Amino acid sequence: MTSDTPGRAAPERRPALTRGRIVRAAIGLIEREGADALSMRRVAAELDVAVMSLYNHVPNKNALLEGVAEHVVSGMELQDDPSASWQDRARALVRAFRTVAHEYPRCMTVVLTRKFDTTIGLRPAERALALAEAAGFDGVTAVRITRALMAYALGTQMREIGFGKWLHHLDTSPAADFARLDPDEFPHVIALGAELSRHDPEADFEFGLDLLIAALEALPRARPAR
Amino acid sequence: MTSDTPGRAAPERRPALTRGRIVRAAIGLIEREGADALSMRRVAAELDVAVMSLYNHVPNKNALLEGVAEHVVSGMELQDDPSASWQDRARALVRAFRTVAHEYPRCMTVVLTRKFDTTIGLRPAERALALAEAAGFDGVTAVRITRALMAYALGTQMREIGFGKWLHHLDTSPAADFARLDPDEFPHVIALGAELSRHDPEADFEFGLDLLIAALEALPRARPAR
DNA sequence: TACGTCTTACGTACACTGTACGTACCGTGA
DNA sequence: TCACGGTACGTACAGTGTACGTAAGACGTA
Numbered sequence: 001m002t003s004d005t006p007g008r009a010a011p012e013r014r015p016a017l018t019r020g021r022i023v024r025a026a027i028g029l030i031e032r033e034g035a036d037a038l039s040m041r042r043v044a045a046e047l048d049v050a051v052m053s054l055y056n057h058v059p060n061k062n063a064l065l066e067g068v069a070e071h072v073v074s075g076m077e078l079q080d081d082p083s084a085s086w087q088d089r090a091r092a093l094v095r096a097f098r099t100v101a102h103e104y105p106r107c108m109t110v111v112l113t114r115k116f117d118t119t120i121g122l123r124p125a126e127r128a129l130a131l132a133e134a135a136g137f138d139g140v141t142a143v144r145i146t147r148a149l150m151a152y153a154l155g156t157q158m159r160e161i162g163f164g165k166w167l168h169h170l171d172t173s174p175a176a177d178f179a180r181l182d183p184d185e186f187p188h189v190i191a192l193g194a195e196l197s198r199h200d201p202e203a204d205f206e207f208g209l210d211l212l213i214a215a216l217e218a219l220p221r222a223r224p225a226r
Numbered sequence: 227m228t229s230d231t232p233g234r235a236a237p238e239r240r241p242a243l244t245r246g247r248i249v250r251a252a253i254g255l256i257e258r259e260g261a262d263a264l265s266m267r268r269v270a271a272e273l274d275v276a277v278m279s280l281y282n283h284v285p286n287k288n289a290l291l292e293g294v295a296e297h298v299v300s301g302m303e304l305q306d307d308p309s310a311s312w313q314d315r316a317r318a319l320v321r322a323f324r325t326v327a328h329e330y331p332r333c334m335t336v337v338l339t340r341k342f343d344t345t346i347g348l349r350p351a352e353r354a355l356a357l358a359e360a361a362g363f364d365g366v367t368a369v370r371i372t373r374a375l376m377a378y379a380l381g382t383q384m385r386e387i388g389f390g391k392w393l394h395h396l397d398t399s400p401a402a403d404f405a406r407l408d409p410d411e412f413p414h415v416i417a418l419g420a421e422l423s424r425h426d427p428e429a430d431f432e433f434g435l436d437l438l439i440a441a442l443e444a445l446p447r448a449r450p451a452r
Numbered sequence: 453t454a455c456g457t458c459t460t461a462c463g464t465a466c467a468c469t470g471t472a473c474g475t476a477c478c479g480t481g482a
Numbered sequence: 483t484c485a486c487g488g489t490a491c492g493t494a495c496a497g498t499g500t501a502c503g504t505a506a507g508a509c510g511t512a
Contacts, residue, residue, distance in 0.1 A: 016460095017460080017461075039498065040498085040499065040500080041498080049461075049462090050461060050463070051462090051499090052461080052462065052463075052500080052502095053460075053462065055500075056459080056460055057460095060499075060500075112384065115387070122407070122412060122415060123411075125415060126412045126413075126415045129414035129418060133414060139418045139421050140421055142418065143422055143424075144429075144430055147385065147433075147434070148430070148433060148437055150381070150385060151378055151381030151384070151385050151434055152374075152377055152381055152434075153381065154380070154381035154384045154385065155376070155380035155382070155384065156377045156381070158338065158377070158380045158381065159373065159376060159377050159380065161341070181348070185349075185352070187352075187356075188355035188359060188368075189352045189355060192355060192369055195365050195366055195369045196351075204373050204374070207370040207373075208370070208374035208377055208378075211437075211438055211441040211442070211445075212437055212438065212441065214441045214444060215437040215440045215441035215444075218440060218444065219437075242489095243489080243490080265470080266469085266471080267470090275490075275491090276490060276492070277470090277491090277492095278471080278472095278473095278490075278492075278493095279489070279491065281471075281472095282490070283489095286470080286471075287469095
């Protein structure tokens, strides 16, 4: 709501405090030093401004983080090629999420990690619904498909974040760790230790995405795909 | 590592401080008042103990939360019916995650939300790998399937948490909100507003799970399913 | 020009956080 | 008997989000 343009000719030397500047400073700070480093004091110092001045543009820290989330998600490139198959367009949509997640890895972590209360993500949802309709699915199914794709995109990202490493732990631990496991309790984990240690998130992501798309192709439809 | 049994005959009236008691108190606190309410001071007060006494059993707050995570996930009921089809067994496995998530909803939120460094979740992973092998998949594929299922379970939970409501927002907002949207930008969202507002996480979850299982059934295998 | 109002940047202050550190007790093995 | 290791404790510190009061400039109107 607050305008992002300085109120004509800044009175002094400094570029005038602004919600946009604050959000950008927060993003920079998070990407450079991680989410834990983000505090109102740090942001204020970054902008060479008193802490409480921030509160003229941002009601509280959570709102600042919402601003970060908004900025990050709105960076999703939702370009679409209507001449492509709905399968490829759907793939591109889900991948767009991954792309922005790679662009702002640490910010994405906080976006996923916190509970916000905004309408961010409506645009991706609109796109997904449009695609599902183009593929010939009825409304109820379109919504469910959208949600399933969302869940998969989210879950993949959470795994990659190393949300808790409970499994991801397997990816990073040296193979020697597997030797410590009880062979009776974890035969398959031990046998597949080498494979579990391998680290190719992109391939994992594409594998699951292909699974979902293939399942959608096999799903009965209300209308033929356009 | 720390023993959970009091060192024989407690010296006074109180039941002796213990890592287990501390973790349980933390879990209770989180479930009753939410993750934000969890502080070392609150836990100490809960147990009627000085704050720093906790540190004799738990190295720091993060370790306490790891204890919470461990306790929660180890509550996953991994019962298995070997006579059932691998499809049904896989379904049961993923549902087990959901079940414990319903049992400790707020704890699960913090478990998913924080980065831990434990081997929790190895047991579910073992089970998933075993099922994939029983279904006839080779090792590489088994690992990818496990990861895809994990990602889906995680993502579903994140959506349900209302992690950001960016889409979940749609589930809770009154239908009137859809009327405020730009009809040119969000035609499908508006058209499907009623459906988007409907709230049936269980059905959504099952829908996506069926998608994945169906896709797995159609996947080529190294060996016939056992 | 003068005045009142609005916006912004500021400083202080408070309640609360995690935890480092030093201390005192208490049951047990030598 | 004595020394010791573990446990519970209290104090203290640096850091957090933010409520509150204040002052200084910008701007529309008289």
